[in-house]
Amino acid sequence: MPGIPYRTALIVGAGAGISASLARGLAAEGLKIGLAARNVEKLAPLAAETGALTFTVDAADADSVARLFAAVDADLGEPDVVIYNASARAPGPIAEVDPAAVLQAISITGYGGFLVTQQAARRMLPRGAGAILLTGASASVKGFPQSTAFAMGKFALRGLAQSAARELGPKGIHVAHIVIDGGVRSARRPEPADRPDSLLAPEAIAQTYLDLLRQPRSAWSLEVELRPWVEKF
Numbered sequence: 001m002p003g004i005p006y007r008t009a010l011i012v013g014a015g016a017g018i019s020a021s022l023a024r025g026l027a028a029e030g031l032k033i034g035l036a037a038r039n040v041e042k043l044a045p046l047a048a049e050t051g052a053l054t055f056t057v058d059a060a061d062a063d064s065v066a067r068l069f070a071a072v073d074a075d076l077g078e079p080d081v082v083i084y085n086a087s088a089r090a091p092g093p094i095a096e097v098d099p100a101a102v103l104q105a106i107s108i109t110g111y112g113g114f115l116v117t118q119q120a121a122r123r124m125l126p127r128g129a130g131a132i133l134l135t136g137a138s139a140s141v142k143g144f145p146q147s148t149a150f151a152m153g154k155f156a157l158r159g160l161a162q163s164a165a166r167e168l169g170p171k172g173i174h175v176a177h178i179v180i181d182g183g184v185r186s187a188r189r190p191e192p193a194d195r196p197d198s199l200l201a202p203e204a205i206a207q208t209y210l211d212l213l214r215q216p217r218s219a220w221s222l223e224v225e226l227r228p229w230v231e232k233f
Contacts, residue, residue: 003029003030003214004029004030004031004210004213004214006080006081006130007031007077008032008033008079008080009080009082010033010034010072010079010081010083010120011023011033011083011085012068012082012084012086013086014036014037014046015037015042016186017184018184018202018206019083020202021203021205021206022085024206027052031081032051032077033050033051034076035047035053036055036057036068037056040056053076055071055075059086059112059116060107060111061115065112065116065119068119069120069123073123078123079120080124080130080131081132082117082130082132082133083133083134083135083209084133084134084135086109086113087105087108087109087137087150088107088149088150089147090102090104090105091146094146097146097149101149108153109150109154109156110152110155110156110157110160111156113157117132117175120132121164124173128172129172130172130174131173131212131213132164132168132173132175133175133209133212134157134178135178136154136157136158136178137150137154137179138179138181138182139155140154140157140179141179141181161223162222162223165177165222169220174212174217176212176220176221176224177224178209178212178223178226179223179225180200182199182226182227182231183198184201184202184205186202195230197228197229197230198228200227205226208226212224
């Protein structure tokens with residue numbers, strides 16, 4: 001299996017679950033890693049385990065994202081791989097949900113993805129190489145009741161991924177959108193005993209991201225959909 005042809009990776013919206021599995025997998029491949037989140041204290045154990053550097057960011061704030069990338073450039077080096085995992089929800093009936101909460105959720109999930117992609121592209125375009133991976137969800141392709149804000153944000157992120165892939169792909173930058181179509185197993189969400197394999201394993205999700213980074217550019221995937229094999233369509 002070919003190695004990953006990149007040296008540095010930045011995960012924005014880092015935390016437990018998918019991000020943690022990604023950090024471990026990238027570290028095992030020899031990449032230097034940056035972990036960015038609003039609350040970096042929670043990242044201390046993962047950073048110690050993977051040798052990652054941590055950075056504070058408000059993904060929905062353009063100045064904060066710009067400062068993040070400047071700090072990463074200085075402390076880690078310009079990132080070859082940028083992964084956007086940040087998202088937010090504002091659940092509730094559409095007639096009752098707080099508009100301010102909806103705006104904040106869309107800003108983090110969609111607009112934040114744009115801000116991070118823009119900063120990543122500015123660094124990757126002069127090199128003609130790099131990878132930007134954007135984490136989607138079931139809501140990227142189908143909106144659910146009482147989840148309008150999350151659906152709008154994830155639809156926006158998918159649109160960003162499609163547009164960026166077509167613009168940046170011919171310039172050597174691999175942009176891919178990953179639809180996580182199902183629940184993700186965690187300590188707080190263990191797999192039901194009566195439904196084995198009904199939740200996605202975060203380490204299995206991370207493996208798909210690593211495989212995307214290994215793809216030769218003659219056959220790049222622009223979107224990958226992941227769901228448990230037992231889930232009904």
